[in-house]
Amino acid sequence: MKSIARSLIFALALASTAIMAADPLPVITVKLHPVDLTFPAESVVEAVQQTTIGAQVAGRVLEVRADAGQRVSKGDLLMRIDAREASEAARAADAQYNVAKLNYERHQQLKAQKFVSQAALDKAKADFDAAAANRGAAGASQSHATIVAPMAGIVARRHAEAGDMAMPGTPLFTIYQPGSLRVTASVPQYRLAAMRGVTTARVEFPELGKWVEATAVQVLPTADAATHVSQVRVTLPALPDATPGMFARVHFVTGRADKLTVPASAVLRRGEVAAVYVQLPDNRLSLRQLRLGEAVGQGEIEVLAGLAAGDKVVTDPVKAAIQIQSGK
Template sequence: MMRHFGLPQYALFTGLFLGTINPVWAATSLDSEPLAVTLIPLAKVLQISERSVPATLVSLNDSTLSAEVAGKVTRLLVDVGATVKAGQVLANLDCRDYTHSLSQAKASMTAAKARLSFAQSQWQRNQQLRKTGLLPAEQLEKAQADFDSAQADVAVNQAQVDTASLAVSRCEVTAPFAGQITQRHLQLGQQATPGSPAFQLLQHDVQELSAQLSAEEVAEQAQGKQLRFVADGVTLAVKRRAVVGQISGNTRTQEVRFSLQEPTTLAAGQSGRLVWQSPLPALPASWLVRRDTSLGVMLGEDDAAKFHPLPKAQEGQAAIVDLPDTTLLIDQNRLRVQHGQAIKVESP
């Protein structure tokens, strides 16, 4: 015989059946008690924070030195790792062709000066004769032309001497600044050609710091304090020198250069962090909660929890909060409470 349920019994049976199939639904439906929380004003939580971004030490000069004249390498005076001074000779090239050219230019110069001396004396004597009326004007003009031509000839020969002297001086590959040899391209007996790489010279005592900052970080860092570079346990004070006026297409950042305010033994290429004290107080990272895919804070408003997203917040880092200092944050159970959930405020 079939038993018939009344409406109250049917509702109870249906609720128990659904609770068995979906315990989460049943628990949510039955647990309607407000969640006990404590609140704290935002002003009591904010603290001075530090920001940091990756940064790298770069040398102001990392130059490829080249041979400036053609010649066989006759001597190599330095090798990779050598520390050199400005003007120090690094290699010698066979210079006989250029010294011969210099000797010829000097000989031509001597002859040109002799011709100039003779032309000058002729012009001066003709001037005196012209004053006495014993010399036609045409001969004086010719003497003047010979004198001018001799002067021009001396100037041309002087240029040839200077050019030959410059070529001789370039038979030595020298260091334009003090630094360290990081590569040697020349080999003993090799035929060097103008423009061919000879050495790579790194200026290790003049360095800057390079960092990529977003537009927001550039503005914030300009107002920040205690600017420094931290790498391998070494801390160096730095000062912003320039912001490169070009935004990278991929990262949307700008390169910023910083000058070192103290000497360092750190090598060029050393990576570390550019650190500065933010001018704005920030919320410690421990107060951030994640809801779905967003980071933010849980607020207590009108006996209910409210999730306030912080779009620029990053996991594990302090965040700038765009809220009044009197805003009440949920402290106890902030990780558990959900947006819109009823809360019961208890004393801390």
């Protein structure tokens, strides 16, 4: 398969050399120039400030006021839970409190008349304090039936629907602040020595077609015993289009060197074979097979063989192919 693919590339190169470029094509002149040496690592966007709101009382979800993607302010009503059991428990605790209070007051009077001992009074006081505590806890549980936003942000996910049964600990909403995002990348341990001095990184968002400069790089001082990788946190600038959970690729800058490069968009790939269209001095197009190295800089690929400094590479291979086809 390799020999067939290479033969096809060479055949196309010979055929395309004879084609004259009819219209001006976007070209760049390749030359040695200083570029950043980087190594990429896949990562996931996460929010620096994010919270998951859980149910604290059991009950059926009666009303839902917020949904994923909605911006909320601190204190906004998000959901109401049917907490009749908590309400009944609060009433029972209130009744026990009233009984314990009357009993304690009665024991105070009896103690003043020397009809009961100090131990009996202490027991009545302890019962009164316990009833007061139960009353407060029951009242707090009743208030937990109303779910409000603990901070301003965007609802990332709603975990429950109206009619669902909520139980203590069940997640209801996930809210994050969009102004503070970061990505976490997994770096192999053999790369850690080079990572110690890294302070610069570029983050690529393939889905958005954007590159951003990281504001901070932090290597966490732990490693996973199973995968032997360490986590690296990269802080992002404000990026409204990015959301937690989105895929990103971090390019850590480890140094600089002079390299011969071409834009990644100019490279044609057919299996393991890579090539670019080169514009000759007489404006003819030649398909040149390349041996490529690693990605460097921002959207560039190192050329190990196939080009020389001064060659003019067409940056729009689709347009070049169309011109060749029309010339035929």
